[in-house]
Amino acid sequence: MLRKILKWIGGGIGVLVALILIFYFVMHIVVNNKRAKTYNVEVRMFDIPSDSASIAEGAHIYATKGCGDCHGEDLSGKIFLDDGMVGTIRAANLTSGKGGRPANYTDRDWIRAFRHGLRPDGKPLIIMPSYEYCKLADHDLGSLIAYCKSVPPVDAAPASIKLGPLGTVLSGLDKLPLIPADQINHLEKYPQKIKKSVSVEYGKYLTLSCTGCHKPDLKGGDNVIPGGTPVRDITASGNIGKWTLSQFMNVLRTGATPDGRQLKNEDMPWQMTKNYTDEELQALYLYLKTL
Numbered sequence: 020m021l022r023k024i025l026k027w028i029g030g031g032i033g034v035l036v037a038l039i040l041i042f043y044f045v046m047h048i049v050v051n052n053k054r055a056k057t058y059n060v061e062v063r064m065f066d067i068p069s070d071s072a073s074i075a076e077g078a079h080i081y082a083t084k085g086c087g088d089c090h091g092e093d094l095s096g097k098i099f100l101d102d103g104m105v106g107t108i109r110a111a112n113l114t115s116g117k118g119g120r121p122a123n124y125t126d127r128d129w130i131r132a133f134r135h136g137l138r139p140d141g142k143p144l145i146i147m148p149s150y151e152y153c154k155l156a157d158h159d160l161g162s163l164i165a166y167c168k169s170v171p172p173v174d175a176a177p178a179s180i181k182l183g184p185l186g187t188v189l190s191g192l193d194k195l196p197l198i199p200a201d202q203i204n205h206l207e208k209y210p211q212k213i214k215k216s217v218s219v220e221y222g223k224y225l226t227l228s229c230t231g232c233h234k235p236d237l238k239g240g241d242n243v244i245p246g247g248t249p250v251r252d253i254t255a256s257g258n259i260g261k262w263t264l265s266q267f268m269n270v271l272r273t274g275a276t277p278d279g280r281q282l283k284n285e286d287m288p289w290q291m292t293k294n295y296t297d298e299e300l301q302a303l304y305l306y307l308k309t310l
């Protein structure tokens with residue numbers, strides 16, 4: 020009798036293990052198919068400037084949109100995720116050095132990467148948050164590209180993407196934004212220029228960099244990374260409703276809140292928001308208070 024039960028349990032575990040392996044195998048195929056897909060999109064062109072004022076503006080956008088967290092200060096790329104379960108990912112070397120962007124990378128290729136999340140051959144870029152950057156106005160995207168093209172070449176390893184078992188399963192189930200191209204409306208038209216001023220409109224435009232974590236309604240919730248610190252409500256119903264402008268600016272520049280908490284840069288990237296100009300922070304505050 021006991022032997023029968025043990026045999027039965029053993030068989031059950033065997034079946035379970037087999038099912039898990041089959042599930043994992045299927046997820047692996049799903050993810051490989053996603054990565055191998057070719058997208059056919061029309062890239063809308065605009066002029067990329069090369070003057071020093073535009074390059075300086077582009078450097079500011081690079082510093083305030085979190086590019087450096089993945090591509091490094093010198094644009095040579097770095098390993099920004101190193102986790103046995105989720106994966107090991109090295110962002111691309113954007114310079115013209117060894118391991119960098121292809122020698123014949125054209126303005127069209129730059130625009131395609133940001134607006135569509137695609138490589139020159141139409142295959143999707145992995146993890147690169149183009150679903151966010153596609154919404155930059157032509158003028159800002161142009162300055163950003165001008166800056167990227169202007170930096171000195173650095174020799175470094177090219178991009179590499181190795182997903183771990185958890186990364187594979189979450190990507191297969193669409194729980195991780197693996198393929199930005201799938202989250203972009205490739206027919207959308209974007210503005211040519213957004214006026215920079217202390218206005219609700221400009222504040223809203225700047226929250227392009229916040230909605231990825233704070234959710235489209237900016238009311239926060241679960242972290243995109245499983246087990247990560249919950250993301251806070253940054254509308255008027257959260258602390259923003261109580262904080263003065265100078266307290267708000269201090270939080271985004273130092274991570275220190277009026278109630279004595281110290282936000283960690285790994286949770287809330289204030290090393291990025293500390294580079295915002297006064298005008299940008301004022302516009303953000305103005306807009307967030309209206310929500």
Ligand code: HEC
Pocket residue numbers: 080081084085086087088089090099108109110111113119120121129132133138139143144145146147148152163167178179180
């Ligand atoms: C979360 C990390 C992350 C952030 C933030 C990020 N990138 Fe990327 N980026 C990547 C990864 C990873 C790749 C390589 C993707 C691949 O090869 O599939 C990449 C690729 C690129 C490419 C395409 C390069 C090529 O060879 O085709 C460009 C251009 C680029 N990034 C520019 C930027 C700029 C500029 C910013 C800021 C506005 C930025 N990225 C922010 C992770 C990131």
Ligand code: HEC
Pocket residue numbers: 225226228229230231232233242248249250251252253257258259270271276281282283286287288292303
């Ligand atoms: C990478 C994800 C991420 C991005 C991008 C991000 N935040 Fe946050 N933010 C967080 C997390 C997580 C917290 C909560 C940290 C904690 O409670 O310790 C937070 C907290 C805050 C707080 C403090 C709120 C409070 O009540 O303590 C403010 C203010 C804030 N974020 C504003 C912004 C603004 C404005 C932007 C866009 C310019 C932005 N954040 C972009 C993840 C992010």
